[in-house]
Amino acid sequence: xxxxxxxxxxxxxxxxxxxxxxxxxxxxKEQGIDYTIVPGQTLDNSKAIVTxxxxxxxxxxxxxxxxxxxxxxxxxxxxxxxxxxIFFEDMFQPGIESLPYIMDQVPENMRPKVYARCLAQTIDxxxxxxxxxxxxxxxxxxxxxxxxxxxxxxxxEEMVAHIKIAGWNTELYVTGLPFGKDEVNMRVPEREYxxxxxxxxxxxxxxxxxxxxxxxxxDLAHQWQLTHELWSDAAIPPPKxxxxxxxxxxxxxxxxxxxxxxxxxxxxxxxxxxENLKKDEYYNILADSKVLFNCALQDWVSNTVxxxxxxxTMTLFPAYxxxxxxxxxxxxxxxxxxxxxxxxxxxxxxxxxSVPPRWVGKVSDYQNETINRTxxxxxxxxxxKHKRGGNRYRNxxxxxxx
Numbered sequence: 001x002x003x004x005x006x007x008x009x010x011x012x013x014x015x016x017x018x019x020x021x022x023x024x025x026x027x028x029k030e031q032g033i034d035y036t037i038v039p040g041q042t043l044d045n046s047k048a049i050v051t052x053x054x055x056x057x058x059x060x061x062x063x064x065x066x067x068x069x070x071x072x073x074x075x076x077x078x079x080x081x082x083x084x085x086i087f088f089e090d091m092f093q094p095g096i097e098s099l100p101y102i103m104d105q106v107p108e109n110m111r112p113k114v115y116a117r118c119l120a121q122t123i124d125x126x127x128x129x130x131x132x133x134x135x136x137x138x139x140x141x142x143x144x145x146x147x148x149x150x151x152x153x154x155x156x157e158e159m160v161a162h163i164k165i166a167g168w169n170t171e172l173y174v175t176g177l178p179f180g181k182d183e184v185n186m187r188v189p190e191r192e193y194x195x196x197x198x199x200x201x202x203x204x205x206x207x208x209x210x211x212x213x214x215x216x217x218x219d220l221a222h223q224w225q226l227t228h229e230l231w232s233d234a235a236i237p238p239p240k241x242x243x244x245x246x247x248x249x250x251x252x253x254x255x256x257x258x259x260x261x262x263x264x265x266x267x268x269x270x271x272x273x274x275e276n277l278k279k280d281e282y283y284n285i286l287a288d289s290k291v292l293f294n295c296a297l298q299d300w301v302s303n304t305v306x307x308x309x310x311x312x313t314m315t316l317f318p319a320y321x322x323x324x325x326x327x328x329x330x331x332x333x334x335x336x337x338x339x340x341x342x343x344x345x346x347x348x349x350x351x352x353x354s355v356p357p358r359w360v361g362k363v364s365d366y367q368n369e370t371i372n373r374t375x376x377x378x379x380x381x382x383x384x385k386h387k388r389g390g391n392r393y394r395n396x397x398x399x400x401x402x
Contacts, residue, residue: 001113001378002083004028004035005071009089010042010056010063012049015248016303019279020089023180027371038074040067049249061094068095075102075110084112085378089178091116091145091152092138100148115378116145117153119300123162124321126211126298131254139166146170151381153374155301158322160388173377173386176370179306187280188287188311195312195355201242201289202347203313205282205304206296208245208253208262213338216295217243218261220343221271227344241351243271244289246282250275287311291350294318295338301326301367309364312356316346328401330359366401 006028011018021037028035040063043056051057074080088096093116103111120127122139129138146152146168154160155177163172202221206212221243229240245251245262251273253259265271274285286292292308294317301322308315317323319334327333332349336342376384 001085002034004033004378005074005080005084005086005112006035006037007067007071007086007088007093008037010040010059012248019180019183020178023178023183024371026180027375031372031375033375038067038071040064040070060092064093065095068093068098072098072102078110080110080112082109082111086112086114087378088116091118091142092121096145113378113381114149115151115153116149118159118163120298123159123166124298124300128209128211128254128298131211142166143168151377153377156322156325157388158325159300171381172388173384174388175373175377175386176367177301177303177306178370178374179303179364179367181306181310181364181368184283184307184310188283198290199242199288200239200351201244202291202293203244203246203286203289204293205246206294206299208247208251208258210253210255210258211298212296214253214258214262216338217293218265218271220340220347222265223340223344225270244285245271245273246277246285247273247275248277248282283307283311286313289313291316291347293347306364306367309361312360314350314353314357314360316343316350325401326363332357333359
């Protein structure tokens with residue numbers, strides 16, 4: 001690879017996409033990579049999701065297609081050739097079908113290598129694309145992309161298994177989820193790391209959508225208040241535990257009933273809602289909290305894990321999908337899926353800790369090397385240890401990750 005053309009995502013204040021380009025550029029420069037950030041245009045300057053989930057429905061298409069126009073122009077002018085790599089940060093890139101149309105008609109010495117990152121989509125039956133009925137066309141789109149790209153980058157071994165079941169036709173690589181640990185650390189004052197001064201707070205930072213199961217979190221918060229605070233018979237009342245919802249924008253959901261219940265519980269102080277948080281504000285809340293809690297049906301590694309792990313905040317997730325792999329089967333970080341009793345027991349243990357357990361920091365250290373692993377794939381696509389050909393992915397799972 002002599003030159004890398006990076007196709008990033010549109011920047012959103014409340015999501016990691018605003019930081020993603022910066023994380024990548026830092027590593028590109030450290031490694032001396034000759035790269036070009038292919039620009040895209042945003043519909044407006046709001047840097048917020050207005051319609052849809054994950055990324056804005058109109059904004060994703062507009063930004064991606066404007067990027068493709070710029071990329072095609074670079075290809076036409078000869079800037080992109082067979083020594084180049086084009087990397088799509090998300091394989092859902094409207095306009096991407098123009099690449100094989102072009103490359104099938106130009107000389108071989110003008111055909112770049114193409115890689116894309118998979119962030120779930122139809123291979124996950126609980127992904128939002130199924131909620132919105134996108135499967136019939138999205139699954140065909142994904143297979144189309146897999147027919148012409150040189151490789152798909154996956155966040156976990158579990159994702160590889162799902163892709164194989166879906167029948168995608170390309171090389172698969174496990175690199176992790178991109179993260180910039182140093183950048184996150186620099187945003188938070190050192191004093192926030194003092195563990196004994198932290199608030200007794202449990203954060204929920206996933207989207208407030210049905211596939212993230214917010215009802216489970218609300219049930220847990222309500223039950224905690226009943227058993228640990230209102231009806232506690234302890235001589236010295238236990239410290240109040242705050243169950244907090246943290247949002248990068250206004251609290252919104254694909255299920256109005258979830259919003260209604262959240263507001264009702266907020267009114268009676270069972271939960272607290274932090275809305276329209278800038279990243280620095282969220283990180284300061286997280287660094288002053290004890291636990292980040294998750295109960296999602298749909299999640300693959302998640303940058304929220306790395307953010308909490310970086311800031312010495314414990315993580316408590318269901319032993320579901322890729323999380324046993326992510327947490328190296330550590331029972332202190334996982335609860336039996338959808339068991340309120342087990343979640344309550346594990347949460348009690350975490351909140352009792354006076355110092356961060358030994359495992360805090362390991363997940364974020366691993367994800368912090370994702371971009372380096374990604375570059376290794378581009379430079380050594382055949383020999384890289386991150387390649388998962390044949391049945392090799394089954395064997396790798398038994399190797400300790402940390």
